[in-house]
Amino acid sequence: MNIKMKFGLAALSLSLLAGCVVPAQPDYGYGPAAAVGPAPDCPYGYYDFAPYNCAPYGYYGPEWFAGGVFIGVGPWYRGPAHFRGYVDNRFDVRGGYRGPLPGRGERPVAHPGYRFQGNEYRDGRGHITH
Structure with missing residues (x-):
């Protein structure tokens, strides 16, 4: 595996991981209350x-x-x-x-x-x- 592929896979892994991170207090509606239902x-x-x-x-x-x-x-x-x-x-x-x-x-x-x-x-x- 060459260096470009390694960096490409690492970048892809990080971007996928970043997409899975959930914010501490998601805002789905009316402020932080939405995070607790x-x-x-x-x-x-x-x-x-x-x-x-x-x-x-x-x-x-x-x-x-x-x-x-x-x-x-x-x-x-x-x-x-x-x-x-x-x-x-x-x-x-x-x-x-x-x-x-x-x-x-x-x-x-x-x-x-x-x-x-x-x-x-x-x-x-x-x-x-x-």
């Missing part, structure tokens, strides 16, 4: 930490919704770059909440007379802010 289908949003279970009604304040649609958190966050919003951390399972949680795919129900009482300020990426 669709966002959880939860009636009142989902927690901003894995495994992204559905959050109960009252956990997120109204600023977390645009036109009635949850803006997302974690890898599916699609709000403004410097967004901050209130949550009611009494509904946080990491803080001891053991009440009912909606299941994925459930439809929202009316909660007349409920008044949101946010007590913690967060961004859409799982960080507590001030």
Whole structure:
């Protein structure tokens, strides 16, 4: 095998290998969230930490919704770059909440007379802010 063939085969191998490399966060749809699949289908949003279970009604304040649609958190966050919003951390399972949680795919129900009482300020990426 001559030198030209060796370099040709090496170049071909590298180009084939480069075509098989998968980017760390492929963009198949709506930002990096596409790399982890669709966002959880939860009636009142989902927690901003894995495994992204559905959050109960009252956990997120109204600023977390645009036109009635949850803006997302974690890898599916699609709000403004410097967004901050209130949550009611009494509904946080990491803080001891053991009440009912909606299941994925459930439809929202009316909660007349409920008044949101946010007590913690967060961004859409799982960080507590001030």
